[in-house]
Amino acid sequence: MEWYIRIVQAYPIVTAMVQFGPFLVITHCLLDNLITREKNWDNLDKGLLSLIWFWIPAHTVTFILPKPYQIGLAAVWSVILGLILGYYNRKKVTYY
Numbered sequence: 001m002e003w004y005i006r007i008v009q010a011y012p013i014v015t016a017m018v019q020f021g022p023f024l025v026i027t028h029c030l031l032d033n034l035i036t037r038e039k040n041w042d043n044l045d046k047g048l049l050s051l052i053w054f055w056i057p058a059h060t061v062t063f064i065l066p067k068p069y070q071i072g073l074a075a076v077w078s079v080i081l082g083l084i085l086g087y088y089n090r091k092k093v094t095y096y
Contacts, residue, residue, distance in 0.1 A: 006064055013063045014056055021051040054081065 025047040033040055058077045062070050 006033045009064050010060045013060050017051065021055060022048060025051065054084070064066055 026044070029041060029044050029047060062073045062077065084091060
């Protein structure tokens with residue numbers, strides 16, 4: 001398939017992520033605060049930045065692929081995201 005067709009296919013995906021992504025990140029943070037009953041907005045900026053460097057590229061690549069490959073790539077993205085979140089959520093261990 002020609003490269004310009006891929007760009008045309010990517011446009012609605014990127015547009016949807018830019019429109020709904022921030023709403024979903026803020027709603028997720030709000031629901032986390034309701035569940036824990038505390039006001040913690042510390043990592044909201046990291047959540048919004050993750051839209052730029054992870055979610056928009058991941059969804060763009062996923063939805064451009066043919067349907068059978070979308071499911072497999074979505075599973076791969078979930079493993080990669082789990083590794084990224086686990087890496088950044090690790091506790092610092094001090095050895096005595």
